[in-house]
Amino acid sequence: MTAPDTTLPVKSELRHGTPRPRWYVAHTQPNAEMRAILNLERQGFATYLPRYLKQRRHARRVDIVPAPVFPRYLFVSIDLACQRWLSIRSTVGVSRLVTQGDRPLPVPDGIVDSLIGRHDETGHVRLLAPPGLQAGDQVRVLAGAFEETLGLLEQITDEQRVIILLDLLGRKVRVTLDSGLIAAA
Numbered sequence: 001m002t003a004p005d006t007t008l009p010v011k012s013e014l015r016h017g018t019p020r021p022r023w024y025v026a027h028t029q030p031n032a033e034m035r036a037i038l039n040l041e042r043q044g045f046a047t048y049l050p051r052y053l054k055q056r057r058h059a060r061r062v063d064i065v066p067a068p069v070f071p072r073y074l075f076v077s078i079d080l081a082c083q084r085w086l087s088i089r090s091t092v093g094v095s096r097l098v099t100q101g102d103r104p105l106p107v108p109d110g111i112v113d114s115l116i117g118r119h120d121e122t123g124h125v126r127l128l129a130p131p132g133l134q135a136g137d138q139v140r141v142l143a144g145a146f147e148e149t150l151g152l153l154e155q156i157t158d159e160q161r162v163i164i165l166l167d168l169l170g171r172k173v174r175v176t177l178d179s180g181l182i183a184a185a
Contacts, residue, residue, distance in 0.1 A: 021079040023048070023107040025098040026088060028072050036074060036093030043087060046077040050115045052125045055157060069125055075112055078104065127156045138185040139164055146175065150185050 028036045037047045054067035068074075076097075078085045085104060088097050097104050120126050133139065133153055141149045141164075151164040154174065162179045165172045 020081050021046075021077045023075045023112045024078050024085075024104045025107060026074050026076050027095045027098060028074060028093055029095050030072065032093040033068055033072070033074055034093075036091060039091045039093055040076060040088065043091065045083070045088070048075040048077075048112060048116070050075075050125045051123075052127055053122070066124060069115070075107065080104070132184055133182075139182040140185045141166075141177065142181050142183055144177070144181060146177075151175070153182070 026036060026040070033049050037049060040047050050069040051066040052069055053064050056063045056065050072095075076088065078088075080103075085097070088094055099105055115125055118125050135153055135155055137153045139151055139153050141147055141151065146166060149166055149168075151166040154163045154165050156162050156179070157176065161176055162182060163174055163176050164182065166175050167173075
């Protein structure tokens with residue numbers, strides 16, 4: 001979960017004049033993101049696992065726990081010119097490196113920086129509301145059992161779902177919906 005150290009230029013930067021490390025995506029074994037990070041960092045690779053705070057219900061308790069934004073995937077910073085990137089394929093916790101043919105496929109510039117820029121004070125990625133909406137806004141349900149019902153947007157949960165408060169039978173009822181099913185009222 002560390003970013004690459006860019007304070008000192010590496011040998012390939014001096015030779016080519018441009019920074020060489022780029023972000024690539026590693027596909028991990030199920031629930032083995034932290035094991036993969038530990039082993040990749042032992043090999044000298046910088047990694048980044050974007051996480052958000054997820055609401056988990058278990059045994060009548062509701063907990064807020066960190067969860068990966070992209071389950072089973074993490075970002076690895078690699079300088080293909082001077083790092084032995086083939087060793088990533090046999091790293092404990094890693095299933096494979098996302099490739100195009102026999103070469104790793106780089107993440108488009110700005111994607112990782114954009115995710116890092118959305119961190120909150122706890123270091124977790126803030127999920128965004130549907131365009132133009134934020135918590136407290138009045139919304140209208142577009143389809144389903146509550147079609148054309150008005151409510152208040154309470155929060156954005158994992159996997160592009162939202163929690164809204166509907167006024168049903170004289171009381172506020174909390175409903176979880178797909179974010180595509182609501183619009184500004």
